[in-house]
Amino acid sequence: MERITPDATGPRPTAVLDAPSNLGLRPLAPDTVPGCYKAPWALRDTGLLERIGAADAGALVPPRYVATWEPGDGVRNGPAIASYARALADRVTKLRADGAFPVLLGGDCSILLGPALALRHAGRYGLAYLDAHADFRHLGNSPHVGAAAGEAVALVTGRGDDYLTDLDGLRPYVRDEDVILLGVRDEEDLRDVEGSGLAYVPGDRLVRDAERAAELLAREELDGFWIHLDADVLDPSVLPAVDSPAPGGLQPDELVQLVRGLVRLPGAAGLQVTIFDPDLDESGEQAALLADVLVAALE
Numbered sequence: 001m002e003r004i005t006p007d008a009t010g011p012r013p014t015a016v017l018d019a020p021s022n023l024g025l026r027p028l029a030p031d032t033v034p035g036c037y038k039a040p041w042a043l044r045d046t047g048l049l050e051r052i053g054a055a056d057a058g059a060l061v062p063p064r065y066v067a068t069w070e071p072g073d074g075v076r077n078g079p080a081i082a083s084y085a086r087a088l089a090d091r092v093t094k095l096r097a098d099g100a101f102p103v104l105l106g107g108d109c110s111i112l113l114g115p116a117l118a119l120r121h122a123g124r125y126g127l128a129y130l131d132a133h134a135d136f137r138h139l140g141n142s143p144h145v146g147a148a149a150g151e152a153v154a155l156v157t158g159r160g161d162d163y164l165t166d167l168d169g170l171r172p173y174v175r176d177e178d179v180i181l182l183g184v185r186d187e188e189d190l191r192d193v194e195g196s197g198l199a200y201v202p203g204d205r206l207v208r209d210a211e212r213a214a215e216l217l218a219r220e221e222l223d224g225f226w227i228h229l230d231a232d233v234l235d236p237s238v239l240p241a242v243d244s245p246a247p248g249g250l251q252p253d254e255l256v257q258l259v260r261g262l263v264r265l266p267g268a269a270g271l272q273v274t275i276f277d278p279d280l281d282e283s284g285e286q287a288a289l290l291a292d293v294l295v296a297a298l299e
Helices: 035-044 048-052 078-097 109-122 148-156 187-193 203-209 211-217 252-263 285-298
Strands: 014-019 055-059 101-106 125-130 179-182 199-201 224-230 268-274
Touching: 014 035, 014 048, 014 078, 035 048, 035 101, 035 268, 035 285, 048 285, 078 101, 078 109, 078 268, 101 109, 109 125, 109 148, 109 224, 109 268, 125 148, 125 211, 125 252, 179 211, 199 203, 199 211, 203 252, 211 252, 224 252, 252 268, 252 285, 268 285
Parallel strands: 014 055, 014 101, 101 268, 125 179, 125 224, 179 199, 224 268
Antiparallel strands: none
16 A cells, blocks of 8 residues: 555545435435434534645535435435535535645445536546445346445446436446446455456555555546545444445555545645445544544545
8 A cells, every 4th residue: 555656745625515416315214304314413523624634615415315215216305315416516616726735524325427528527536445345236146226325336337227327418427447446345246347447456455555656646647536435344342333334344554544635645635534324434434434434545
């Protein structure tokens, strides 16, 4: 991981924007609402903004979450996700135009559509996707689609309904060859990714092979890249407060080194944090740990 070369130009001003959407998740239990929309509050309560010296860019309130869904209904909350993506893209575009490095506090992985659309308007951008899962479900590998958080990579690479994948006629927002998945630990996910054109480093090779990310993301044809950080890339022994924990993840110090290296690469255009669920963290200790990781990575 240390082979990811830092940008010598120094840090950019950081702006934190809350993106508390849970629209892309299924309920964890009947008659419940996914709690990841509370993550920005939990992280802010640790003093995160002050600790990283970030400007407060406020919050973008998502549309109402609707829990009812059956196979064949299409993407759960799909039209609401598309509307939110447009609004989030506008906010990310403005932050970047003001010279800031946006840090989005999600929310679920479907918030990726917003920055992906914003950056597609700006040029050709790559994606570093740190996640225990590939989030690559689409009708080419699944009998139906449903929760967009499990389809985020498929959607931004153009696999899915036009109203989500072709906003402003810009499909795909990210080309297959400009994506690298980092930390996937699900064997079925890895089988789906093989032959797709997406680069990936499985979770069991992430520590020793992370330099592949720098090689792909620093290519001359790219204008930059976005960083997606799902809290489940951490091992559930240290952070189990996610909807789909998977064993074999990173330790906090390993994640700090990886994210720090990516953020310092020339072309890093912003970062989003997703899937942390404060409802599963009654003591607040996991929020504190995640905040510590972000502070150390962004210093």
